[in-house]
Amino acid sequence: MRIITTILEMQKVADDLRQSGKSIGVVPTMGYLHEGHISLIRIAREHSDAVIVTLFVNPMQFGPTEDYKKYPRDFERDKKLTETVGTDILFVPSKEEMYPGGNLTVVDVEKITNVLEGNFRPTHFRGVTTVVVKLFNITKPHIVVFGQKDAQQAIVVQKLVKDLDFDIKIFIGPTVREPDGLAMSSRNVYLSSTERKDSTVLYQSIRLAQQLINDGERNSSIIISEMSKLITSKPSAKIDYISITDASSLEDLAVLRPNDSILILLAVRFGTTRLIDNILLTI
Ligand SMILES: Nc1ncnc2c1ncn2[C@@H]1O[C@H](COP(=O)(O)OP(=O)(O)OP(=O)(O)O)[C@@H](O)[C@H]1O
C-alpha cells in the first residue's frame, strides 16, 4: 500500500491509473477506522481496479464548539487496517496541504442541508461538500463509496454529484452495527460505560418504529412520540431530533403512504457525545 500526503503526487498517481485504463474507487474517511469503514472499502474493492482511502479529519466540517481537536486519531492502526483489506493507496494530507489559506471558494448544497443535521450543525454540510469536491479533484475517482449511517450526507453528496455533473458513481454502503445494534461510529469511544449501555436505545427505537409501521401505524407523530418515550426512558439520553421524512427531499411526512421512500432519522446526545442513526424503508 502506498501512502501519499501531497495533492500533486495524488493527482499524478490518479492520472497514471486512469491513463493505464484502471478504474479508481475512493472511500473518504476521517480515520479511526471501524468495521463500517472496512465494509465501504470492500465495496470499493469490488467495483474498481484501484482503491484509494482518504484519511483527513476535515476541520471545515466541525462547528466552533465541536470536537475537532479531540477527535480520535490512530494513524498506525488505520494504516494496518486499510492495508489488510486491500487498499492500494492511503491519501493522508495535512490540514495545511488541504487548506493552505486564502481559500475563497465553498461548495454549498441548498435547502436539504438546512434541516436535521444542518439545523443543529449549521456549517457542517458546507464543510463536507467542499472537502468532498476537493477530494474528487485530487483522487479523480470513477466511483466513491459513502455510508448509510450518515443518511443526510449520502443524500447531499448524491445531489451534489447530480447537480454539478460529476462523472462519478456514488455507492451507499449499509450501516454496520455492533452486536447490540448500535451503529458503529468513531465517536462511540467517547461514551462512558453507562452511556454506551443507554445508547442501544437508538436502534431499539428504530426497531420499535418498524414494528409500529408493520402493525399498521401510518401517523408519523404517533411513531415519533413512541420512539421519544423509549429514548427518554434512558436518563443519559437527550434528543436533538427524531424525524420521518421523504428520503430524497428530506421533507417531513405527516402520514406514511404506500410506495413512499421513507427515512426515519434521529440524533441523540449522551452526555457530550452526539450519535445519529436512521432507517430507510417503504411500505
Ligand atoms: N457504521 C457504519 N456503517 C457504514 N458506514 C459508516 C458507518 N460509520 C461511518 N460510515 C461511513 O464512513 C464514512 C466516513 O465516515 P467517518 O470517518 O466520519 O466515520 P464515522 O464513524 O461517521 O465517524 P463520526 O461518527 O465520528 O463522524 C462515511 O461515508 C460514513 O457514512
Ligand SMILES: [Mg+2]
Ligand atoms: Mg462521520
